[in-house]
Amino acid sequence: MSEDTKQLQQVEAIVQQMHGRKGALLPILHAIKDALGCVPPAAVPIIAKGLNLSRAEVHGVISFYHDFKTEPGGENLVQLCRAEACQAMGARELETHVESSLGIGIGETTADGKISLEPVYCLGNCACSPSVAINQKVYARVDAARFDELIAELGRAAS
């Protein structure tokens, strides 16, 4: 069985299991995202059928929310907080450093597919900012040196 078929079977199973819940679409999209890392376009017709919605409606919902991507990102997700409390502690300078040290801009993935860099607006760590999340784990008071250290640890963990 191809990888794609397997994925769509997973989608089918999730929809089957969850379609009866009130307001089922978001929980379904989260479940698909957790299982597959994204919500692939081929999932849309299956979800639409299961929830009795048009494909356009399902697509409209997916595109509205930052969390739902239609393609998988890099192996690791690095999120930089760009909101005010982090700005007050140097998030803008950190952003400049991060972009030059990873060689990519916000919203991009490194050429080797290892790291995707995404913006986030507040992680709830505003008393110990600037904040960075790596694969959903939040780090406090991240300056340029600390950031490089964290990325180096990622590299070591992978090898």
Added chain:
Amino acid sequence: MTKVFIPQDMVAVACGADELAAQVQQQANESGVEITLVRNGSRGLLWLEPLVEVEQGDQRVSLGQVDADDVSSLIRAIADGDLSQHPKFLGDIEQHDYFKCQQRLTFKRAGLADPVCLESYRANGGYAGLTRALAMSPQEIVDEVKESGLRGRGGAAFPTGIKWQTVLDTAGEQKYITCNADEGDSGTFADRLLMEADPYQLIEGMTIAGVAVGATEGFIYLRSEYPLAHRLLDIAIERAQNQGWLGKDIQGSGHDFQLEVRLGAGAYICGEETSMLESLEGKRGMVRSKPPLPAIEGFLASPTVVNNVLTLAAVTTVLAEGAEHYQNFGMGRSRGTMPMQLAGNIKHGGLVELAFGMSLRELVDNIGGGTASGRPVRAIQVGGPLGAYLPESQWDTPLDYESFAAIQAMLGHGGVVVFDDSVDMSLQARFAMEFCAEESCGKCTPCRIGSVRGVEVIDRIRSGTERANNLSLLHDLCDTMEYGSLCAMGGMTPFPVRSAVSHFPEDFGAENLAAGEQQVKSSAEEVTH
């Protein structure tokens, strides 16, 4: 028996609490020192995280900012039964100045114990409010909430009892309680801290709301950025269910209430209540026009309570201690306590629950200790990204809804973000517009397009291109957004922008500003003549 408390709170973990906990356990084992490690919630003194507490006999003492280098001396001190000589020793945390000056009602239990331990919750006063409510009529509960003077802590400060009355009075086969745990404002983390430290309090508050208005189903709409809160709430809900505090026939009262956590998906606007309801229904988070009010036609067109985490949590105190006790705190029409959150460039960042009325200056200088950088404070943004930037001349304003409204500012959800004198206020104004452009639901033109124009106009001002004209254009744009937007996203983005321009004109090219204002005035005169 020695108990060692190391918080599992997200900030504590971001400061290394997980690694620390592992080291403490390991070194204790190796040294044959018997300890019970408890992963509690945070006490809210976040700059001291990881804050370790050690309980021996009837003594509970704390150590702040504990790191790997402190572990062996910590284990030795535990073995000796005397921590007072440890370099990180702070003593009883409740005797700490930061803690003593607070009036902790909602956060009284935060950090005391394992957050999902239902026995600890009950031993520390939990479920007293619901127990009392179960013996009252729905109208009596609603009256109690009205008398307490409690107003919504999510931002709009609407009287909670009046909202509940509407839901109680509206007929409906199925009513709902929804908790707004989207907490998107920068500088705020009180909802998170409560859910991670004392999740049963939220569950209890929602159950009281359900009993009061006749709703048997509830949803917590939680932002996806809070995975720990999600995990803890799920565990707490399951345990409450198993112990008869949720589900059918709660504690034999005949009342049913079931509860579920639903995740948001990274959209700030879904914190706006009607957008949140759309999202809960599985739709795009487009803001609805009101009327109908959610209290009348909310989730799936049914009567629905929408309340913030802190509002629902406060209800447990109101019911447990009585309306009078709660409303004895505060000033004017702002009754009870407000969990303020000190964030940004602040020396002592954390949660400060206070009766309304202290001045902003006292909060930031005396409690917060001024900036983290040691430089002078220049601007303070209160109330999240839609709140005004306050200059020094306004720092004596008391923390109270009406006093803030009087200076075109708001308390909002209680976030206080401090900036030192290195801040460029034109960049902050630009960010306000940029954020609005990024997060607008897109329903109304002034918000969707106006914010994009706003960024461009501020860029021109910053680069010195026709400053005066562009400043007056910015004023017009702010007017259009303020008066032509359906919700506060577009309607209040002008607040941070205007406050930055008017209080910090030097960051926008001050000499030219005077000319700009001249121009606004003369064009206004043209209109009136």
